[in-house]
Amino acid sequence: MTYLLLFYEFFKTGLFAIGGGLATLPFLYEMADQYPQWFDQSMLADMIAISESTPGPIGVNMATYAGYHAGGVLGSIVATAALVLPSIIIILLIAKFLSKFSENKLVQSSFYGLRPTVTALIAAAGFEVVKVSILTLDQFTASWNVVDLFDVKALILFAVLMIASLxxxxxxxxxxxxxAAAVVGVIFKF
Incomplete structure (x- = not known):
């Protein structure tokens, strides 16, 4: 049953996460809430870090990692295959009909509407990463002290690396x- 559920969830993610690997993150956060036995939000933040730092598409890396955690090697195969299957089907259909529909106003309007939607999905995913990485909402809601809202070390690391990259x-x-982030992270943890 776990494998069927993995297939369903990752197929759905692959079908609706338009815009690349980062667009899969809102779906993965929903899975973390819905199936905590697979992975939780903290583990998801670790998966993002690992997937971003390894070669290959982030969505595929995330599906492989999450699938492995949920169902071992077979789970990773099922999750990865389910994630890429909608894209394969869609690409084959588009390849067959592209020349016929490329100038179609309805098709162009659909893509016009998809762009801000994809941007919003990626922004929501970015907020979720910030929430897990920098914010300490549990401490804040316990004390209602603004200082407790942030993991100060993580915030400093974020600010320094953001300024350096800018x-x-x-x-x-x-x-x-x-x-650099890994070295500073190790230093901050001690």
């Missing part, structure tokens, strides 16, 4: 940012 204007390999 000052460097994206120069430097992303691996340098990941390595």
């Amino acid at each position: 000052l460097l204007k994206g120069k430097g390999h992303p691996v340098l940012y990941i390595a």
